Amino acid sequence: MDQTANIPGAAVKPILKVLLAGPRGFCAGVDRAIKIVELAIQRFGAPVYVRHEIVHNRFVVEGLEAKGAIFVEELDEIPDDGQPVIFSAHGVPKSVPAAAQARQMLFLDATCPLVSKVHREAERHYSGGSHILLIGHAGHPEVIGTMGQLPEGAVTLVEDAEQAALVQPPEGPLAYATQTTLSIDDTTAVLDVLRARFPHMSAPVKGDICYATTNRQAAVKAIAAQCDLIVVVGAPNSSNSVRLREVAERAGCPRAVLVQRGRDFDPAMADGLGTVGISAGASAPEVLVEEVVERLRERFDVRIENLIVAEETVIFNLPRPLRTPSAGRPVAAAE
Numbered sequence: 001m002d003q004t005a006n007i008p009g010a011a012v013k014p015i016l017k018v019l020l021a022g023p024r025g026f027c028a029g030v031d032r033a034i035k036i037v038e039l040a041i042q043r044f045g046a047p048v049y050v051r052h053e054i055v056h057n058r059f060v061v062e063g064l065e066a067k068g069a070i071f072v073e074e075l076d077e078i079p080d081d082g083q084p085v086i087f088s089a090h091g092v093p094k095s096v097p098a099a100a101q102a103r104q105m106l107f108l109d110a111t112c113p114l115v116s117k118v119h120r121e122a123e124r125h126y127s128g129g130s131h132i133l134l135i136g137h138a139g140h141p142e143v144i145g146t147m148g149q150l151p152e153g154a155v156t157l158v159e160d161a162e163q164a165a166l167v168q169p170p171e172g173p174l175a176y177a178t179q180t181t182l183s184i185d186d187t188t189a190v191l192d193v194l195r196a197r198f199p200h201m202s203a204p205v206k207g208d209i210c211y212a213t214t215n216r217q218a219a220v221k222a223i224a225a226q227c228d229l230i231v232v233v234g235a236p237n238s239s240n241s242v243r244l245r246e247v248a249e250r251a252g253c254p255r256a257v258l259v260q261r262g263r264d265f266d267p268a269m270a271d272g273l274g275t276v277g278i279s280a281g282a283s284a285p286e287v288l289v290e291e292v293v294e295r296l297r298e299r300f301d302v303r304i305e306n307l308i309v310a311e312e313t314v315i316f317n318l319p320r321p322l323r324t325p326s327a328g329r330p331v332a333a334a335e
């Protein structure tokens with residue numbers, strides 16, 4: 001019962017069902033990457049440099065800046081002050097640790113182990129003589145990192161089904177790899193075209209789209225048909241978050257929006273609606289989901305329900321130099 005119902009003069013808020021998609025928000029790779037920055041600041045003192053946003057979320061980045069992290073896009077922005085640099089969760093081309101080593105910089109690699117797995121598999125196929133078709137989005141740091149595991153010309157980027165129909169890889173064996181955060185349905189469409197053209201193309205052992213991407217998209221699909229509006233909490237440069245918004249609309253929700261946090265969301269958007277769904281990208285903290293719910297409470301008598309399609313128990317080890325409380329300063333700490 002709405003608490004304002006018995007207060008004379010108080011407006012009665014309309015009831016709004018809010019359906020929370022689960023899993024949503026932080027994945028194990030994001031959790032690990034943020035912990036690496038926090039522990040590095042504790043271990044080495046501020047500043048700790050981070051190459052690229054550790055994950056694509058301003059709130060996370062600003063929180064780490066307040067603790068002593070300095071974010072840069074390239075290593076040449078970092079002075080030779082002996083402080084460590086951390087590579088973001090999205091992965092880096094091989095040239096980046098090589099440049100760090102050449103400058104005798106102390107570095108820690110926060111690349112998600114599932115992105116590193118894609119790197120290793122691409123290398124394995126390449127050393128077996130295959131040309132690699134990489135399905136992904138041009139310019140995304142994960143794509144730059146994966147392409148940069150191999151020499152120039154060893155990988156051809158395929159962005160969509162149209163490009164899949166036109167791509168002309170060199171003669172000889174082929175293998176494919178993908179970005180970890182793609183739309184499962186879009187990737188299936190691209191692969192259908194590629195497989196029809198190149199039936200002998202080798203595939204990743206278990207698929208490259210990660211468990212977190214898979215589960216978050218499945219959860220959004222599960223709520224989509226019941227929702228009049230879906231709010232995805234995430235950043236516009238967060239590939240997996242942008243995909244969740246698209247998945248929501250394609251799965252039958254009439255409208256889906258991407259918002260960074262509560263203050264960017266206008267709750268009037270839900271006027272006249274019965275059910276609003278909420279999800280969050282893998283780089284969006286739960287506190288930002290709570291902000292959106294609070295904005296809805298300003299205007300509605302919110303009734304929360306959860307729809308959880310999978311339990312997640314994945315945890316990744318920290319890089320070795322950060323596993324023990326004080327192992328001293330490593331020279332180079334890639335892992």
Ligand code: 0CH
Nearest residue numbers: 055056090181238239240283
């Ligand atoms: O979804 P993208 O790859 O843009 O990255 P994010 O939003 O920082 O989420 C974490 C995934 C990092 C690498 O898979």
Ligand code: SF4
Nearest residue numbers: 027029112114180210
């Ligand atoms: Fe790793 Fe997947 Fe999370 Fe990316 S989205 S950091 S690949 S678990």
